[in-house]
Amino acid sequence: MTETTTPPPTALRGAVGVWLATAVFGVFTVGYLWIRPDAVREVLRPGGSVAEVLGPLTVAALLFGGAYAVFAPLLLRGRRWARVALTVTAFLHLLWVMLPGVSVAGFITVLMIGIAAVLTWRRSTAHWLKEQ
Template sequence: MTGPLKDDATPRPVRIAVGLWLAIAVFVLFVTAGLWFQRGQVQELTRWTSGQVTSFLTTLTVIAVLFAAAYAWLTRLFLRRRNWARIALSAIAVLHMVWLLFLGVSAANLVTLLLICVAIVFTWQARTAQWFAEVRDE
Protein backbone atom coordinates (compact mmCIF):
# COMPACT_ATOMS: atom_id res chain seq x y z
CA MET A 1 0.00 0.00 0.00
CA THR A 2 1.42 3.35 -0.99
CA GLY A 3 0.51 6.88 -0.08
CA PRO A 4 2.15 9.89 1.47
CA LEU A 5 2.66 8.19 4.84
CA LYS A 6 3.36 4.63 3.62
CA ASP A 7 5.90 5.67 1.01
CA ASP A 8 9.34 4.17 1.68
CA ALA A 9 10.85 7.55 0.78
CA THR A 10 9.15 9.21 3.76
CA PRO A 11 11.73 9.28 6.54
CA ARG A 12 10.91 7.93 9.97
CA PRO A 13 11.15 11.34 11.72
CA VAL A 14 8.54 12.70 9.31
CA ARG A 15 6.20 9.76 9.98
CA ILE A 16 6.68 10.22 13.74
CA ALA A 17 6.02 13.97 13.50
CA VAL A 18 2.84 13.36 11.49
CA GLY A 19 1.65 10.80 14.02
CA LEU A 20 2.35 13.16 16.90
CA TRP A 21 0.56 16.13 15.31
CA LEU A 22 -2.50 14.00 14.62
CA ALA A 23 -2.35 12.48 18.11
CA ILE A 24 -2.30 15.98 19.59
CA ALA A 25 -5.39 16.93 17.59
CA VAL A 26 -7.29 13.84 18.75
CA PHE A 27 -6.09 14.12 22.35
CA VAL A 28 -7.21 17.75 22.60
CA LEU A 29 -10.69 16.81 21.40
CA PHE A 30 -10.95 13.87 23.82
CA VAL A 31 -9.81 15.98 26.78
CA THR A 32 -12.34 18.67 25.92
CA ALA A 33 -15.14 16.12 25.53
CA GLY A 34 -14.16 14.66 28.88
CA LEU A 35 -14.61 18.03 30.54
CA TRP A 36 -18.24 18.07 29.43
CA PHE A 37 -18.75 14.79 31.29
CA GLN A 38 -17.10 16.33 34.37
CA ARG A 39 -19.21 19.44 34.25
CA GLY A 40 -20.48 19.00 37.80
CA GLN A 41 -16.93 18.79 39.12
CA VAL A 42 -15.96 21.89 37.15
CA GLN A 43 -18.89 23.73 38.70
CA GLU A 44 -17.93 22.57 42.22
CA LEU A 45 -14.27 23.58 41.81
CA THR A 46 -14.99 26.98 40.31
CA ARG A 47 -18.21 27.75 42.20
CA TRP A 48 -19.59 29.11 38.94
CA THR A 49 -23.22 29.04 37.92
CA SER A 50 -24.38 26.41 35.44
CA GLY A 51 -24.51 29.07 32.72
CA GLN A 52 -20.93 30.18 33.42
CA VAL A 53 -19.68 26.59 33.25
CA THR A 54 -21.54 26.05 29.97
CA SER A 55 -20.06 29.24 28.53
CA PHE A 56 -16.56 28.24 29.66
CA LEU A 57 -16.85 24.73 28.23
CA THR A 58 -18.29 26.05 24.98
CA THR A 59 -15.35 28.43 24.62
CA LEU A 60 -12.88 25.61 25.37
CA THR A 61 -14.62 23.38 22.83
CA VAL A 62 -14.51 25.98 20.06
CA ILE A 63 -10.82 26.64 20.69
CA ALA A 64 -10.03 22.89 20.87
CA VAL A 65 -11.82 22.27 17.56
CA LEU A 66 -9.91 25.15 15.95
CA PHE A 67 -6.57 23.78 17.17
CA ALA A 68 -7.45 20.23 16.10
CA ALA A 69 -8.59 21.39 12.66
CA ALA A 70 -5.44 23.48 12.21
CA TYR A 71 -3.22 20.55 13.21
CA ALA A 72 -5.04 18.17 10.86
CA TRP A 73 -5.01 20.56 7.89
CA LEU A 74 -1.40 21.65 8.37
CA THR A 75 -0.24 18.07 8.90
CA ARG A 76 -1.77 17.13 5.57
CA LEU A 77 0.11 19.98 3.89
CA PHE A 78 3.26 19.04 5.81
CA LEU A 79 3.01 15.57 4.25
CA ARG A 80 2.75 17.23 0.85
CA ARG A 81 6.10 18.88 1.62
CA ARG A 82 4.83 22.42 2.00
CA ASN A 83 7.59 24.00 4.04
CA TRP A 84 5.33 26.85 5.13
CA ALA A 85 3.05 24.25 6.74
CA ARG A 86 5.95 23.11 8.90
CA ILE A 87 6.47 26.70 10.03
CA ALA A 88 2.73 27.20 10.58
CA LEU A 89 2.49 23.96 12.60
CA SER A 90 5.22 25.23 14.89
CA ALA A 91 3.61 28.65 15.24
CA ILE A 92 0.20 27.13 16.04
CA ALA A 93 1.89 24.81 18.54
CA VAL A 94 3.55 27.74 20.33
CA LEU A 95 0.20 29.53 20.45
CA HIS A 96 -1.39 26.34 21.78
CA MET A 97 1.29 26.03 24.48
CA VAL A 98 0.66 29.60 25.62
CA TRP A 99 -3.07 28.85 25.73
CA LEU A 100 -2.47 25.73 27.84
CA LEU A 101 -0.26 27.65 30.24
CA PHE A 102 -2.98 30.29 30.51
CA LEU A 103 -5.52 27.59 31.46
CA GLY A 104 -3.30 26.25 34.24
CA VAL A 105 -1.55 23.08 35.26
CA SER A 106 -3.34 19.78 34.80
CA ALA A 107 -2.22 16.30 33.84
CA ALA A 108 -3.89 16.61 30.43
CA ASN A 109 -2.23 19.97 29.75
CA LEU A 110 1.18 18.60 30.73
CA VAL A 111 0.74 15.61 28.41
CA THR A 112 -0.33 17.95 25.60
CA LEU A 113 2.69 20.22 26.22
CA LEU A 114 5.00 17.21 26.13
CA LEU A 115 3.46 15.91 22.90
CA ILE A 116 3.79 19.34 21.30
CA CYS A 117 7.45 19.64 22.30
CA VAL A 118 8.29 16.20 20.91
CA ALA A 119 6.34 16.91 17.70
CA ILE A 120 8.27 20.15 17.18
CA VAL A 121 11.57 18.31 17.66
CA PHE A 122 10.69 15.72 15.00
CA THR A 123 9.27 18.40 12.69
CA TRP A 124 12.59 20.25 12.69
CA GLN A 125 15.04 17.33 12.70
CA ALA A 126 17.80 17.38 10.10
CA ARG A 127 16.36 14.37 8.25
CA THR A 128 12.99 16.13 7.99
CA ALA A 129 14.66 19.27 6.62
CA GLN A 130 16.52 17.11 4.10
CA TRP A 131 13.21 15.51 3.04
CA PHE A 132 11.80 19.00 2.37
CA ALA A 133 14.96 20.03 0.51
CA GLU A 134 14.66 17.04 -1.85
CA VAL A 135 11.51 18.61 -3.32
CA ARG A 136 13.34 21.84 -4.11
CA ASP A 137 16.17 19.85 -5.74
CA GLU A 138 13.85 17.97 -8.11
Protein backbone atom coordinates in the same frame (compact mmCIF):
# COMPACT_ATOMS: atom_id res chain seq x y z
CA MET B 1 11.63 9.05 -17.59
CA THR B 2 9.80 8.73 -14.29
CA GLU B 3 10.77 10.77 -11.31
CA THR B 4 11.05 8.86 -8.06
CA THR B 5 10.67 10.65 -4.80
CA THR B 6 12.14 9.40 -1.60
CA PRO B 7 9.61 8.48 1.06
CA PRO B 8 9.31 10.77 4.07
CA PRO B 9 11.76 10.04 6.88
CA THR B 10 10.64 8.23 9.99
CA ALA B 11 10.96 11.41 12.05
CA LEU B 12 8.53 13.23 9.77
CA ARG B 13 6.01 10.39 9.79
CA GLY B 14 6.31 10.32 13.58
CA ALA B 15 5.82 14.08 13.79
CA VAL B 16 2.67 13.89 11.70
CA GLY B 17 1.36 11.11 13.91
CA VAL B 18 2.01 13.09 17.08
CA TRP B 19 0.44 16.26 15.61
CA LEU B 20 -2.69 14.29 14.75
CA ALA B 21 -2.68 12.57 18.15
CA THR B 22 -2.48 16.00 19.79
CA ALA B 23 -5.54 17.09 17.83
CA VAL B 24 -7.49 14.00 18.86
CA PHE B 25 -6.37 14.28 22.48
CA GLY B 26 -7.57 17.89 22.69
CA VAL B 27 -10.98 17.11 21.25
CA PHE B 28 -11.42 14.03 23.45
CA THR B 29 -10.37 15.98 26.54
CA VAL B 30 -13.03 18.61 25.93
CA GLY B 31 -15.56 15.92 25.06
CA TYR B 32 -14.83 14.24 28.38
CA LEU B 33 -15.42 17.52 30.20
CA TRP B 34 -18.80 17.90 28.48
CA ILE B 35 -19.72 14.38 29.62
CA ARG B 36 -18.47 15.06 33.17
CA PRO B 37 -19.62 18.61 33.96
CA ASP B 38 -19.24 17.95 37.70
CA ALA B 39 -15.46 18.05 37.24
CA VAL B 40 -15.81 21.53 35.78
CA ARG B 41 -18.23 22.73 38.47
CA GLU B 42 -15.63 21.95 41.14
CA VAL B 43 -13.27 24.62 39.76
CA LEU B 44 -15.84 27.26 38.80
CA ARG B 45 -15.95 30.64 40.42
CA PRO B 46 -19.16 31.40 42.29
CA GLY B 47 -21.88 32.24 39.79
CA GLY B 48 -19.97 30.76 36.84
CA SER B 49 -21.55 28.31 34.46
CA VAL B 50 -20.15 25.18 32.88
CA ALA B 51 -21.03 26.42 29.39
CA GLU B 52 -19.03 29.63 29.94
CA VAL B 53 -15.95 27.51 30.61
CA LEU B 54 -16.49 24.71 28.12
CA GLY B 55 -17.58 26.93 25.24
CA PRO B 56 -14.18 28.60 24.73
CA LEU B 57 -12.38 25.32 25.47
CA THR B 58 -14.40 23.57 22.78
CA VAL B 59 -13.77 26.31 20.22
CA ALA B 60 -10.03 26.25 21.00
CA ALA B 61 -9.83 22.45 20.82
CA LEU B 62 -11.58 22.44 17.45
CA LEU B 63 -9.44 25.28 16.07
CA PHE B 64 -6.11 23.85 17.21
CA GLY B 65 -7.12 20.31 16.32
CA GLY B 66 -8.36 21.43 12.93
CA ALA B 67 -5.12 23.30 12.24
CA TYR B 68 -3.05 20.23 13.14
CA ALA B 69 -5.31 18.02 11.02
CA VAL B 70 -4.87 20.32 8.01
CA PHE B 71 -1.19 21.26 8.29
CA ALA B 72 0.30 17.89 9.33
CA PRO B 73 -0.77 15.99 6.17
CA LEU B 74 0.42 18.93 4.06
CA LEU B 75 3.81 18.64 5.72
CA LEU B 76 3.84 14.95 4.88
CA ARG B 77 3.21 15.91 1.25
CA GLY B 78 6.34 18.06 1.27
CA ARG B 79 4.89 21.54 1.84
CA ARG B 80 7.68 23.38 3.68
CA TRP B 81 5.44 26.23 4.77
CA ALA B 82 3.28 23.74 6.71
CA ARG B 83 6.17 23.23 9.13
CA VAL B 84 6.11 26.93 9.99
CA ALA B 85 2.31 26.89 10.22
CA LEU B 86 2.45 23.95 12.64
CA THR B 87 5.09 25.71 14.73
CA VAL B 88 3.06 28.92 14.99
CA THR B 89 -0.07 26.94 15.82
CA ALA B 90 1.84 24.99 18.46
CA PHE B 91 3.18 28.18 20.04
CA LEU B 92 -0.33 29.64 20.28
CA HIS B 93 -1.62 26.34 21.62
CA LEU B 94 1.10 26.30 24.28
CA LEU B 95 0.09 29.77 25.39
CA TRP B 96 -3.55 28.71 25.53
CA VAL B 97 -2.70 25.63 27.62
CA MET B 98 -0.14 27.20 29.96
CA LEU B 99 -1.79 30.52 30.86
CA PRO B 100 -4.70 29.13 32.90
CA GLY B 101 -2.46 26.97 35.09
CA VAL B 102 -1.21 23.44 35.51
CA SER B 103 -3.28 20.35 34.76
CA VAL B 104 -2.57 16.78 33.78
CA ALA B 105 -4.19 17.28 30.37
CA GLY B 106 -2.17 20.46 29.89
CA PHE B 107 1.05 18.65 30.76
CA ILE B 108 0.28 15.86 28.30
CA THR B 109 -0.54 18.43 25.61
CA VAL B 110 2.72 20.31 26.21
CA LEU B 111 4.65 17.04 26.08
CA MET B 112 3.00 15.99 22.82
CA ILE B 113 3.57 19.39 21.22
CA GLY B 114 7.21 19.31 22.28
CA ILE B 115 7.77 15.86 20.79
CA ALA B 116 5.99 16.79 17.56
CA ALA B 117 7.95 20.04 17.22
CA VAL B 118 11.29 18.33 17.77
CA LEU B 119 10.48 15.67 15.18
CA THR B 120 9.20 18.32 12.77
CA TRP B 121 12.47 20.27 12.93
CA ARG B 122 14.87 17.30 12.84
CA ARG B 123 17.67 17.43 10.32
CA SER B 124 16.29 14.45 8.39
CA THR B 125 12.96 16.22 8.00
CA ALA B 126 14.60 19.44 6.84
CA HIS B 127 16.75 17.56 4.34
CA TRP B 128 13.77 15.68 2.95
CA LEU B 129 11.72 18.87 2.61
CA LYS B 130 14.54 20.53 0.67
CA GLU B 131 14.47 17.66 -1.83
CA GLN B 132 10.75 18.08 -2.47
